[in-house]
Amino acid sequence: MKTWEKNIRKIVPYVPGEQPNFPGMIKLNTNENPYPPAPGVQKAIREFQKDKLRLYPDPTSHILVKALADYYKLEENQVFVGVGSDDVLATAFMTFFNSHKPVLFPDITYSFYDVWSELFRIPYERPALDDNFRIKKEDYYRENGGIVIANPNAPTSVYEEVDLIRDILEHNQDSIVIVDEAYIDFGGTSSLELIKEFDNLFVVQTFSKSRSMAGMRIGYAMGNPVLIKAINDVKYSYNSYTMNQTSLYYGVEAVKDGAYFKECLGKIIKTREWVMDKLKELGFTFPDSKANFIFAAHETIPAEGIFTALKVQNIFVRYFNKPRIDNYIRITIGTDGEMERLVKALEQIIKSKGQAL
């Protein structure tokens, strides 16, 4: 190893999920929305003037921040935007978690939290969820350098009531609590209502799931102005112009159309409910989902085998080869047509009792 190589930051590289893209495949592996973004976005694309591209975007992302503040009835200084909720969360870790005490998050949760902690050299501990993948709130009644709760949780789909978040906040007035609500719009209640009461609460959401904009990379956070100013200071000191012109203009249109938003959510929730019924009939068990995916284990056939058998049929779901969850597959809710094909494929796999695996 050369001398200069010794000063390279050591990190176990995060491997992003595969993004296959070919005709006829069914992509249920990264929790994308099966419906396109709001009609206004199409209009914004058509009307976009290329001359805008030669100019720097507004570093404050004002039009997008304002659209979000209007939608959620907040002040503009309570809203932060970033390049997907991953950018928002990574910047929040760097901004808020500078104590020597460990940051706490569950043993089973979004797989980036420990990666960011390693990257920024933040100590962390991971209290175990119970056997039903639920949070034991008492685990968070101790000194810490911060808390991160995904609600609904990924990849389990388990939703915790706002009362649990409130309880954790009441026991943690000395550290910042991040609630990652990437999937909140699919049936849960946001903890946003608590930001008036708790100035150490930082609520993160995204355009990638409920707003059909994974491809645009838009995430946002809401909290009291002290938190928002602190994360903006770090953002401006890292990259002043993170949101490009298209993100700003297309993003605003996605926020404005509340009716289309609710219509798509309604369709996805309806599809999810009948898919859960079907999966039960087929011998799957899973937590009740309040997300746009189902986290399911089969009573007899190992998850990895189902994952592979589906892949052979060009149906992509997600499998995590990790302790406690290695017998589960995570299935994104697609269109009714896609889910019918999935259910048919699963029937076939189960009928053959995994013999072909």
Next chain:
Amino acid sequence: MKTWEKNIRKIVPYVPGEQPNFPGMIKLNTNENPYPPAPGVQKAIREFQKDKLRLYPDPTSHILVKALADYYKLEENQVFVGVGSDDVLATAFMTFFNSHKPVLFPDITYSFYDVWSELFRIPYERPALDDNFRIKKEDYYRENGGIVIANPNAPTSVYEEVDLIRDILEHNQDSIVIVDEAYIDFGGTSSLELIKEFDNLFVVQTFSKSRSMAGMRIGYAMGNPVLIKAINDVKYSYNSYTMNQTSLYYGVEAVKDGAYFKECLGKIIKTREWVMDKLKELGFTFPDSKANFIFAAHETIPAEGIFTALKVQNIFVRYFNKPRIDNYIRITIGTDGEMERLVKALEQIIKSKGQAL
């Protein structure tokens, strides 16, 4: 101050340059290109399918990396892309500068280098440029944790020959040398040719200036595959999907059109040369510029006064109230029409001998 506030990262917030935007103004303050991006970009905008927005972009940014590799005759594993060269450079600082020795960069240079060093707690020292704003290469003949050279330099516009970069590399085999070439296309020769010889050289460029795409936030770096893999590992561990779908598709079109690219550069260089002549006539002194801006001081009128007097006329240039450069204004090269208006305004200001200031 509440307890949780104590764990917020302390940083003197970077204040991005103003981005005024109103009809009739002349914007010569952030080194944007006065010409729109290549015609193919307009076509890509028109033909962009909104359904692409619901899907995650390719985390490897393959089409854009390939377009750049083809253009520069490199392998794909020698190219990295990010959200503007600020994102590329910030990630490079985090990836490459993890020694306890100081990173070296000139006292007068791009104002983000010290901000990133502070943000990531990297020790640094700033050898002084000579009186003509030139690098004294001997200052870089000592132990260090890395070196950063902007070439041409910002905000001075001074270009150093590749031989100087080679000399610094020959004296620094044990640390990583970043050459920030944001302005290289306006008349300099890139150090890119040296990456075959020096595996510790990391060359950074951007679409923001010469490719008329400041609004899209696309930067890139070129170096040996070990460096590119290391920075990709950090990028994947921070935010796997940094480049949105529009950046990828519009970006490819901007790279492909070499003829349009050269045509715009030729126009800007031609404009720069006559503006330099005019400024000389008006009593300005400045280093010979190989960038798309001129860094000029007037023999009698203080720079801040000129800056303010131009602003009153809706002509925006940049003024840095910093040691050694507080008598200079930085003027971006716009269209011939814009520069004629600028010259006329300067004539007026000088004629009034700054009385109105």
